[in-house]
Amino acid sequence: AYTAERKPETDELQRISRQGWSEDEVNDVFPGQKRPGEKVGVDE
Incomplete structure (x- = not known):
């Protein structure tokens, strides 16, 4: 119930x-966390 x-x-x-x-902000806050080919919200 908690997770729900x-x-x-x-x-x-x-x-x-x-x-x-932005993608730069994501890379700045989470360096190396973005997987190759992963969709970034800005690109949608």
Whole structure:
């Protein structure tokens, strides 16, 4: 039940993050975390 309650909020935060972050910002905050070929929100 806990995870089910948390998920909508987490998904919303992730959606906002994907919309708001540029690829350079993602690389700056999470260096090396982006997998090759992974979709970045800015490209969509």
